[in-house]
Amino acid sequence: EAQVTQNPRYLITVTGKKLTVTCSQNMNHEYMSWYRQDPGLGLRQIYYSMNVEVTDKGDVPEGYKVSRKEKRNFPLILESPSPNQTSLYFCASSRGTGGNSPLHFGNGTRLTVT
Amino acid sequence: DAKTTQPTSMDCAEGRAANLPCNHSTISGNEYVYWYRQIHSQGPQYIIHGLKNNETNEMASLIITEDRKSSTLILPHATLRDTAVYYCIVRVASASGTYKYIFGTGTRLKVLA
Numbered sequence: 001e002a003q004v005t006q007n008p009r010y011l012i013t014v015t016g017k018k019l020t021v022t023c024s025q026n027m028n029h030e031y032m033s034w035y036r037q038d039p040g041l042g043l044r045q046i047y048y049s050m051n052v053e054v055t056d057k058g059d060v061p062e063g064y065k066v067s068r069k070e071k072r073n074f075p076l077i078l079e080s081p082s083p084n085q086t087s088l089y090f091c092a093s094s095r096g097t098g099g100n101s102p103l104h105f106g107n108g109t110r111l112t113v114t
Numbered sequence: 115d116a117k118t119t120q121p122t123s124m125d126c127a128e129g130r131a132a133n134l135p136c137n138h139s140t141i142s143g144n145e146y147v148y149w150y151r152q153i154h155s156q157g158p159q160y161i162i163h164g165l166k167n168n169e170t171n172e173m174a175s176l177i178i179t180e181d182r183k184s185s186t187l188i189l190p191h192a193t194l195r196d197t198a199v200y201y202c203i204v205r206v207a208s209a210s211g212t213y214k215y216i217f218g219t220g221t222r223l224k225v226l227a
Contacts, residue, residue: 004157033215042219043158043201050212058214090157092215102148103215105157 002027006091006106013081014114021076021109023091030096032074033103036060036087043090049074050096081113118202118218125224126196132189134221136202139183146205147178148215149187151198158201161187192225199223 004025013019025032033048035058045058049068063085065077074093078085089109095101119137126132138147146165150158162169162176164185169176175188189196199220207213 031213035217037155040219043217045214045216048212048214054212056212056214088155092157100163102160102163103150103158104160105150107157108155110155 002104004091004093004104004106006089006109008109009107010110012112012114015082016080019078019081019111021078021089021091021111023074023076023106024072025074025093025104026072027093027095027104028071029093029104030071031094031101032068033058033092034064034066034074034076035090035092036085037090037108038087046076046089081111083113085111086113087111117216118204120200120202120218120221122219123222123224125226126189126192128194128225128227129191132192132196132223132225134187134189134200134202134223135184136187136218137184138202138204141182141204142206143182144207147176147185148203148205149174149176150201150203151196152201152220153198161200192223194225194227197223197225 007022030051034046035043037043044060047066049055091106092103094103148163149161152158164176178185199222201220203215
């Protein structure tokens, strides 16, 4: 089944403890992206990647890192999480060429930083 | 970057057509409009997309104005399961060849029995 898989689904951590949220897609998609969703603010893009080793900042990149060493994986890294990074996170991917390439979203990771 | 503007919320009677508007007045000629919906806190689900022409699929129809500054998503016969937040998104391409999807804040559609 074609899908975007995020892990974990829920994560509670403490301020300053490094964490990684994994994202993997099995559709051979070139484009991958991370979003965070907060009440009243909709979905905001954190980082995106056009292809392997090509990443770029979205609208809210501060406090986050990403890497794209392989086409299928796009982990989101929080080196020193803070409470304002408590949010619902979504990973998404698309074929990446032309206009006929809708985003496919994962099921989300709910992160709580205390 | 093109931005989208949507009404915060709308109600629709079950069985009637739901018409959800989106304003994207700064859209450029090669930028696509996508529509997604999100039920509760699940991952957004793709509905439909278009560039210039009106589009229809098994879920919905998309009407894009001739000047492309706005569009309307039509759910022809809304059901209770269509209650969700609907997002209008513009895919923006940059001169460097990268592109990004810009989300609006969405319309919370409530289908009433």
